[in-house]
Amino acid sequence: MSRIVYVNGEYLPEGDAKVSIFDRGFVMADGVYEVVSVLDGKLIDFPGHQARLNRSLDALEIGQPMTDDAYLEMFRALVEKNRINDGLIYLQVTRGNPGDRDFAYPPKDTPQTVVAFTQSKPGLAENPAVKTGWRVITLPDQRWDRRDIKTVQLLYPSMAKMAAKAQGADDAWLVEDGKVTEGTSNNAYIVKGNSIVTRELSNDILHGITRAAVLRLAREAQLQVEERGFTPEEAAQADEAFVTSASAFVMPVVEIDGAKIGSGAPGKIAERLREIYLDEMRKTAL
Known part of the structure; x- marks a missing residue:
């Protein structure tokens, strides 16, 4: 049809x-x-x-x-x-x-x-990739400077996504001045201990709607949230990592530039955040 x-x-x-x-x-x-x-x-x-x-x-x-x-x-x-x-x-x-x-x-x-x-x-909501997690590479962030506006100018993110796939990865994290801005179509996070770290809101990143909900739910779950930039090297030393978007919801990331993040398997915090996010969103859906 x-x-x-x-x-x-x-x-x-x-x-x-x-x-x-x-x-x-x-x-x-x-x-x-x-x-x-x-x-x-x-x-x-x-x-x-x-x-x-x-x-x-x-x-x-x-x-x-x-x-x-x-x-x-x-x-x-x-x-x-x-x-x-x-x-x-x-x-x-x-x-x-x-x-x-x-x-x-x-x-x-x-x-x-x-x-x-x-x-x-x-x-x-039952994406099988949640069980294995994504692998990401890093690439320079060569987009325009108003990434907070959700425009249809998506050529560079598409190029970066394809570059990641050519290397056998699932996505690319974009890097500017040594720090991760975001993924090609998602916001990026690392976890260290009880703290979730993600880039602060500015013109440098898209103000993710899923991001806002997940950070609110994380705080309600008594997790610490640090809104700041982090380096790829810091990500490689993190306990776990994940991304958020409207279509991936909360997706674990298990590898960056070939280096395992944490145990190399999806982490417990990402798993829990995905669970409570989907539960809350289903309750409030229109």
Whole structure:
């Protein structure tokens, strides 16, 4: 069955969906996106993702094409129309179609382009990689300096992901001024004793919605949280490590640049955080 997707107010079979070749998202990467997980047919942490979408749009002065309630209604409709039990919803909002290519922004009354689609992923929360953990390599962070805005400029993260796969790893941790910023599509953490260490919020990293929830739950579980940068060498000497994202939730990391982290197996703290995160998110899903 063909997926039903959303394009500018219409629900269409994916084969009928079209966006102009002059759309700023296509010619300028002038757009933002969000990815919301679906578990048991419900949306995970929708308010957090919606707040970040609004922040990203404001940062780029794109304008807001829909209300929060309209997004929620549209997401729920896509889940229902595509019979999604576990999976993802991808949303992209661009500055729209100015009718031609120009570096200058189009007039402010140019309608934004809004597209969304689902990805069915049965058993999303039962990812077998959780049992073995990810292996990561480190690469220089060569992205632009506003990584806090969730833009569609994803070429370098894609290149880094492929470089990791070429070396038999699962992902890359990006390094700037000697310290890890984040993964290609996730926030990065190490654990030493009872302390979780992760980079502080700034323009240098994406303000992860899963990150915010996991750190809140970690503090509630009486774990120490240090928001600071850490080096790859510090990571190699850590007791354990993990990443967080909307699709991976909490994923253990067991190796960095060929060096085992801790015992080389997923750690207990990452395991516990994943458990309490999924439990909390299922309780509060919309």
